Amino acid sequence: MLIQLDLSLNKLNGAIPDVIGNLKNLLDLALHGNDLIGLIPDTVSNLHNLQSLILNNNRLQGSIINELCQLKNLSKLNLANNMFSGAIPKCLGNTSLQQLDFSSNILISHIPSSLWSLKDILVLDISSNALSGIISPEVSNLRAITLLNLSRNQISGSIPTTMGGLITLQSLSLAHNKLQGSIPGSLRGMISIESIDLSHNYLSGVIPKSLESLLYLKSINLSYNLLDGEIPNGGPFQNFTAQSFMMNKGLCGKSQLQVQPCRRGNKHISNKVMLVIKCLVPIMVVILVVIGIVFLKHNRDDGNYATKRDLTNLGAPTRISYYELLHGTNGFDESNLLGSGSFGSVYKAILPNEKIVAVKVFNIDMEEALRSFDIECLALCNLRHRNLVKIISCCSNDAFKSLVMEFMSNGSLDRWLYSHNYCLDILQRLNIMVDVAAALEYLHHGTSTPIVHCDIKPSNVLLDEDMVAHVSDFGVAKLLGEGQLEIYTKTLATVGYMAPEYGSKGVVSFKGDVYSYGIMLMEMFTRKKPTDEMFVEGLDLKDWVSKSTPHSIINILDANLLHKGNPNISNILPHISSIFELALSCCTKVPEARIMMTDVVVSLKKIRSYLRKMLGRRH
Structure with a gap:
């Protein structure tokens, strides 16, 4: 009778088979650290005795199925570092889970209120997703919680004062969200807390002095907020360094914390000074009100016009109503x-x-x-x-x-590539990909503030009347600071084009754009989307091209290119093979091993030059 099945770290690929549901006596199932794809089979609902389900660090996708809620004995559920999307099932609040880890997926929507009903939960980690909404005051229901990680999401609102009731909590991370308001003084009630990370939010006000009473607090990170006032210096705060308080311009304290010294002004103010202040304040209030009325009137008059945003040097109207x-x-x-x-x-x-x-x-x-x-x-x-x-x-x-x-009169590249009314020949496709590569080279290396586009795909490439390609849609683009090579995000991009490190960990870098470009380069000459229904059971566009290059590329080449009456097709194929090899070098799994866009431009232009000579065309 099989009660434990551990196949972790075995390089398994493909989907989890439906027959897994036949192992009805199973207590523990561990498949983590493989290369599994596809969905969680709904047959897992048959595993009524299951206590532990560990599927982290794979490439599983789809929604987190409600059938998991039927596993009444399940105490440990780990789906971290996959590509699960959609919302967190509300029914999970009816389970007896003690450990739940959904971190590093692409989950969206609000945190379901039912999640705060998990009274037996010890570890709750839903970090690195795209969850929004607020933290409910009902968080105080998690009476047994020891680790709570909601970091790297889109959570807004304030930190609920009821969080201070989590007396068993040892580690709290709310970093990289959109939290506002003050840090509640009630957090002093978290008497077991050892680590607090509230960095990269919009928290304001002072750091509560009451936090000095947290005897077990070993680390705190309040950096990158809008805090002000004096940094507490008692209790555990005696041991914290400047790293805990960076980029809060209003904070003051000891010089070793790299903040401004607190001013200890003379508290005695003369009666004459007080009289002057009492007279000046009402006058200043009246002046500010008048200025405000004038400003609002001016704003109302101009409200329907374009914001200038430094558009005056574009040689075009900057005020369009x-x-x-x-x-x-x-x-x-x-x-x-x-x-x-x-x-x-x-x-x-x-x-x-x-x-x-x-x-x-x-x-x-x-x-x-x-x-x-x-x-x-x-x-x-x-x-x-x-x-x-x-x-x-x-x-x-x-x-x-x-x-x-x-206005781009020829529309998107996606329309040209997949419409039955249009057909791009080899040189047209190559010209477009050279254009896209040149645009990315400029974004990565030609601007004072480097930009990562993050969503390179055919629908985001537009064609003008001369069929010149223009990269568009910078809605999820990221700007890199000086010296930055990568940043982290949970902004959603397009499945199939995302680099592995972007999809699993939210790592954004130039190399992610290079990966997306490589996928699009393969798509351009195969006319197969990376999400095509043919790519199942472990086969993807990259593997399909890799297995056919260099000797069988005629089997993957877009049939439209073969039916265009190319008399020199046998001579052209080696150059097409070079294009596929270049695309594969853009898509290596390790980001550091990927080619740079500057080298892509050079290589493609060389291939284009050879093909132009062969086809007897200049353009």
């Missing part, structure tokens, strides 16, 4: 709709000067869309490159936000 866009799109009529995405829609518009433009209208009800608007303005408004879509202007007020961009 909402009403001009409304008129130019016939009231944003569907007949002018060019496309829709998760953050908004793009319309064709005709300005009063008869210029045709594309207007990207953002969904102001989505916080992610507003952040995308800011990112695109910041990333694109000061960039100049032939192969980037130009921002002409932007229109921004409280009720409407849009970008006005160059």
Whole structure:
């Protein structure tokens, strides 16, 4: 009678078979550290005796199935470092879980309130996802919790004061979220706490002096917030270093903490000074009110015009009103709709000067869309490159936000690649990929603030009337600081094009763009999307190309290229093989081993030169 099955760290691939549900006496199932793909089979609901399910560090995807909630004896569930998406099942609150780890996936939506009902939970780690919403005051129900990690999500609101009731908690991380408000003094009630990380939020106010009473506190990280006032110096705070308080400009304290010294001003203020203050304050209030009224009136008058955002040097109008866009799109009529995405829609518009433009209208009800608007303005408004879509202007007020961009008459590369009405020949495809590579080379190495696009794919490449390619849609782009080689994010990108380190750990770097470019380069000449239904049971686009290069590429090449009457196809194939080999060098699993975009541009231009000579064409 099999009660334990441990196949971890064995390089297993493929999907978890449905027959796993036949092992009805199983208590522990460990498949972590393999290369498993696909979904969790719903037959696991038959494992009524299962106490421990460990599937972390694989490539499993899909939603976290509700059938797991039927495992009433399950106490340990680890799905970390996979590609699970969707929401956390609400029914998990009805289980007896003691350890739950969903970290490093791509889960979205709010944290279900039922999760705070897990009274037996010891370890709860849902970090490194894209979860939003607030931390419920009901968090205090986790009476047995020892580790709580909600870091690297999109959680907003304040830290609930009830969190101080977690007297068993030893490790708390809420870092890299959007938390606001003050640090509750009630946290002094977490008498067992050893580690607190609240860094990279928007917390303000003072550090509660009451935290000095946390006798077991060994580490605290409050860096990258908006805190002010004096840093406590008693209890465990005597041992903390400057690393705990970085980038809080309002903090003061000892010099070794690398903050400004606290001013100890004379507390005695003369009656004359007090009289002057009492007279000046009302006057200053009146002046500020008048200034505020004037400012609001001016803002109301100009509210329907574009925010300038340093657009004056683009050689185009910098003030385009909402009403001009409304008129130019016939009231944003569907007949002018060019496309829709998760953050908004793009319309064709005709300005009063008869210029045709594309207007990207953002969904102001989505916080992610507003952040995308800011990112695109910041990333694109000061960039100049032939192969980037130009921002002409932007229109921004409280009720409407849009970008006005160059109109690309030939639409997206995705449309050309997969439509039955169009067909790109070999040189056209190569020209487009050289254009895209040149754009990425510029973003990575040609700007004062390097930019990682993060979502390179055919639908984000637009073609102008001369079939010149322009990279667009910088809604999830990331700007790297000086000397930075990588940053971390949980912003969702497109499955199939994401580099492995991006999908599993949220690592963003130039090398991630290189990986996406390599996938797109393969797609360009095979006419197969990385999510094509043929790629199942461990086979993906990269493996398919790798197994066919260099000797069998005619079997993977887009049939349209073979049917175009190429008399020199046998001579062309070696150069196509070089393209596939270049693509594979972009997609190596280890980021450091991937080729640089500067080298990609050089290699592709050489291949294009050979093909032009062979085909007798200059362009």
